[in-house]
Amino acid sequence: MNKTVLTGIKPTGVAHIGNYFGAIRPAIELANATEGPSYLFLADYHSLTTVKDGASLCEYVKDVACTWLACGLDVKRSIFYRQSDVPGIFELAIILANYTAKGLLNRAHAYKSIVQDAIDRGVDPDHNVNVGLFYYPVLQAADILAFDVDLVPVGQDQKQHIEICADIAKSFNAIHGNVLRVPDVIIKKDVATLPGLDGRKMSKSYGNQIPLFCSESELKKYIKKIVTDSSLPTDPKSTDCLIFQIYKLFATESEVETMANRFKQGIGWGTVKEELFLVANRMISPMREKYEYYINNFEEVEKVLIEGAKKARQVSQKTLERVRKVIGAST
Ligand code: ADP
Ligand code: TRP
Numbered sequence: 001m002n003k004t005v006l007t008g009i010k011p012t013g014v015a016h017i018g019n020y021f022g023a024i025r026p027a028i029e030l031a032n033a034t035e036g037p038s039y040l041f042l043a044d045y046h047s048l049t050t051v052k053d054g055a056s057l058c059e060y061v062k063d064v065a066c067t068w069l070a071c072g073l074d075v076k077r078s079i080f081y082r083q084s085d086v087p088g089i090f091e092l093a094i095i096l097a098n099y100t101a102k103g104l105l106n107r108a109h110a111y112k113s114i115v116q117d118a119i120d121r122g123v124d125p126d127h128n129v130n131v132g133l134f135y136y137p138v139l140q141a142a143d144i145l146a147f148d149v150d151l152v153p154v155g156q157d158q159k160q161h162i163e164i165c166a167d168i169a170k171s172f173n174a175i176h177g178n179v180l181r182v183p184d185v186i187i188k189k190d191v192a193t194l195p196g197l198d199g200r201k202m203s204k205s206y207g208n209q210i211p212l213f214c215s216e217s218e219l220k221k222y223i224k225k226i227v228t229d230s231s232l233p234t235d236p237k238s239t240d241c242l243i244f245q246i247y248k249l250f251a252t253e254s255e256v257e258t259m260a261n262r263f264k265q266g267i268g269w270g271t272v273k274e275e276l277f278l279v280a281n282r283m284i285s286p287m288r289e290k291y292e293y294y295i296n297n298f299e300e301v302e303k304v305l306i307e308g309a310k311k312a313r314q315v316s317q318k319t320l321e322r323v324r325k326v327i328g329a330s331t
Pocket of ligand 2: 006007008009010043046139140143144152154158161
């Protein structure tokens with residue numbers, strides 16, 4: 001494969017296993033598999049819709065950067081940077097806004113759900129909506145279009161944003177010719193949306209997550225909280241449940257097969273949780289060690305981000321030159 005791959009992660013908190021299986025791991029796999037360039041970045045300006053405290057944003061950026069490196073991001077193959085270090089993205093975003101139908105943004109899920117929530121509560125629909133939230137998909141489109149991207153690996157909830165990006169690129173190209181590359185979305189189907197401890201989508205915003213890098217004892221506690229039914233240990237169990245879904249992500253094929261048989265025969269939820277802890281901790285431990293190393297040696301990470309930003313600025317500058325030329329701006 002010789003495609004350009006890009007994905008971003010919004011630093012709004014500590015990464016959870018849904019982020020890992022739904023976004024981080026597939027993105028790293030795809031980035032490692034392509035012969036083409038790959039861009040993985042921290043979308044820190046996207047976090048501003050919700051994070052207004054500078055110290056917290058710095059912490060989240062640090063945490064997410066260390067997480068990606070600990071999960072195996074190869075900085076020799078991928079360009080890794082902070083969005084806020086690449087001003088060309090923001091210039092492109094303000095240009096693209098003029099090629100974006102307002103109706104397209106009105107239909108964006110994140111915006112729509114906040115408006116609907118306000119309507120349901122009988123308050124002004126604009127209540128709690130800042131323009132940054134409304135404009136969010138345009139900024140995301142600029143993140144992508146600045147780098148002539150073919151493939152954007154994301155979780156299911158981001159699909160609409162990539163479609164909006166493709167629409168914006170097509171609107172621009174319809175007027176100016178083939179200037180922007182139209183990207184495709186890639187979704188890892190088996191973990192398109194991993195449910196959280198309460199069965200809703202695992203999300204930092206619901207507080208129902210299993211963090212990727214917590215201590216062993218915390219991991220055990222989180223696993224204990226996974227909701228199960230009140231069946232007896234001797235009762236056969238359906239594998240169509242959250243705990244089995246999570247187990248499948250961490251275990252080998254033969255372990256999954258064995259566990260499925262034990263479900264059929266009857267197994268106590270306590271035992272399932274212990275087994276889940278063992279396989280989860282087996283996969284997470286080596287990454288956790290690396291994560292701790294990077295957190296304690298963040299100057300190394302900072303260097304990588306600065307180098308990455310330099311390259312990202314060069315590439316985005318080229319796109320901007322093309323764009324500025326066709327729109328008639330100074331070149
Ligand atoms: P959160 O909802 O926890 O705030 P983000 O919005 O920061 O997560 O998502 C970061 C990436 O992780 C996105 O590509 C998103 O699609 C993916 N992702 C988030 N939650 C899940 C989940 N529960 N299952 C699979 N992928 C997820
Ligand atoms: N909006 C994405 C999220 O919430 C993060 C993101 C920002 C992104 N820019 C991107 C993802 C560009 C893919 C491509 O997870």
